[in-house]
Amino acid sequence: MDLENLSEVLNYIGGERIPASSGKSLENYEPATGKILGSLPASDSKDVTLAVTAAKEAMNSWGNLSAEVRGFHLENLARGIEENLESLARAESIDNGKPISVSKSLDIPRAAANLRFFAGAARYQHEEAFRTRLPGDDLLNVTVSRPVGVAGCISPWNLPLYLFTWKIAPALAAGCTVVGKPSEVTPVTADLLARIAIDVGFPPGVLNIVHGTGPEAGSPIVGHEDIPAISFTGGTATGAAIGQQAAPTFKKTLLELGGKNPTIIFEDADIDSAVEGAFRAAYSNQGQICLCGSRILIHESIAEEITGRLQKRITEMVIGDPLVENTMMGALVSADHLSKVESCLQTARDEGGEILVGGERVSPEGRCKNGYFLTPALIRGLSHSATTNQEEIFGPVASVLTFKDEEEALQLANGVRYGLAASLWTQDVDRALRFSEKIEAGTVWVNCWMKRDLRTIFGGVKDSGVGREGGTDSLRFFQEPTNICVRFDTQS
Structure with a gap:
């Protein structure tokens, strides 16, 4: 099994890696160098139909x-990931631009953990039963579940293998077969997963991977x-389009979308922990996580101290080659995304914001001089609106x-159209609970950020999504329940 060749990404359909039926391909770029890394299939509806046919045959x-x-098959996939952690981490960093220390410690281990968790969760999933005794009636109601069928799983570019497995693992564990589409911006590790699947003998047709753009490959999956x-993680605008396309056919949709998350620091917070937490929440993975805390709300009595210490932390960051172990911030994922972020910074200036630090392009020496690097920016002086x-x-x-x-603080925290997550920093337990219950968000962290127990729910409110993932909620999404009511004759 070759996991070192990253130049040719192929579709994975019916247990085989194959090109697009049209023979067309897309270029894939390495963010850290700006150079072409390789190619991926420019798949279309014909390829989606091939994948659906294979998935139906295996269903x-x-x-x-x-x-x-x-669960045994999912654990084999997880083991294949774990045994190739170094190769997968390197590939993820090359394809995405994130520091290899992050790929090694977070992305790839979590990808394996997703598969292992849902393999186990499906084993312990149980049916509900209720006994009802009425005059002349003795009733037993049992709710049984069956796989919904072929599941469409569409994942984003920011945590490529991490979120691809987060989508496919519960679908496969629930008994569905899958047609998955990773982002065309970061397709490599999904292709490496296909190579691992072949190597470990994963049943053909159960997992199918179609590469390509959203309009050409994603839309045919949603509309099939x-x-x-359909389980989707990505931007809110794309999620809205998916919802509109799926609605007329009444298919199930699970949408985990964007966020504009607050980090709220009260006057009694542990300052050291709060600064480090706010820093991590704002800039981890180059700020390219839907859970990032991009709005830092600080009690006025400690605002100067917190802001100053955040500036200092930012200037201490090591920005550069993602493949160097001590790199703290790598490249943004693409040239287009870099331009978008720079445009947002200009908007901040135009609206009267003061960029205290950062927001400038960086050209590291050596192979990364033409990469998509940007220093982390901290802004103040803008109105909440x-x-x-x-x-x-x-x-x-x-x-x-x-x-x-x-x-x-609550008005500011809730005063956006998003509601994915929030983190608050306080040593007052009563305040923490009182405030958390009032925040309009699917996840609230207290004195921490991005801590996850896979048994718990995950998802957003308002424009941050529809539905919940995690634990049994993920399994239930990919299943259809039926209630069976049996009447017993208690008179005989």
């Missing part, structure tokens, strides 16, 4: 396997009449706002 045999046997469920404080940027850009009391 009966896969869906009828016991949870234990399906034989795909009754400014575009920078209302719209998701998805880059290393954070804005500082101050508040005088809990009421104002």
Whole structure:
């Protein structure tokens, strides 16, 4: 099995790696160098149909396997990932631009953990039963579940293998077969997963991977009449388009979308922990995580100290080659995305914001001199209604706002159209619980950020999504429940 050749990405359909049926391909760029890394299939509806056909043919045999046997196959995939951690981490950093230290410690281990977790969760999933005794009636209601069928799983570019496996693992564990589409911007590790699947003997047709753009490959997946469920993670605008396309056919949709998340620091917070937490929340993965805390809300009594210490942390960051172990911030994912983030910074200036530090292109010496690098930016002086404080940027850009009391902090925290996550920093337990219950967000962290237990729910409110993932919620999305009511004759 060759996991070192990253230049040729292929579709994975019916257990084989094949090019697009049209023979067309797209170029794939390495963010750190700006050079062409290789190619990927420019798939279209014909390729999606081939994948759906393979998935349908495998559906009966896969869906009828016991949870234990399906779990065995998922654990084989997880083991293949773990045994090739170094190669996968290197490939992820080359393809995405993130530091290899992050790929090694987060992305690739979590990809394996996703598969292992849902392999186990499916084994312990149980049916519900209710006994009802009425005069002259003795009823037993049992809710049973079956796989929904072929599942469409579409994942983003920011955490490529991490989120691709987060989508496909519960679908496969629930007994569905899958047609998956990773982002065309970062296709490499999904292709390496296909090579691992072949190597470990994963059943052909159960997992199918179609590469290509959203309009040409993603839209046919969403619209296909034989795909009754779509799980998508990505931008809010794309999620809205998917919802509109899926609605007339009444197919199930699970949408995890954008965020404009607040980091809220109260006057009684542990300053050291709060500064480090706000820093990580704002700039991890080059700020390219939907959970990033891009709005830093600070109590006015400590705002100067927190802001100054954040500036210092930013200037200490090592920005450069993602393949160097001590690099703290790598390249943004593409030239287009770099331009978008720079445009957002100009908007901040135009609206009266002061960029305290960062926001400038960087040209590291050596092979990365033409890469897509940007210093992390910290902005203050903008009103809460400014575009920078209302719209998701998805880059290393954070804005500082101050508040005088809990009421104002809550107004600021909830005063956006998004509601994915929030983190708050306080040593007052009563305040933490009181405030957390009022925040309009799917996840609230107290004195931490991005800590996850895969048994718990994950998802957003408002424009941050529809539905919940995690634990049994993920499994249930890919299943259809039926209630069976049996009446017993208690008179005989």
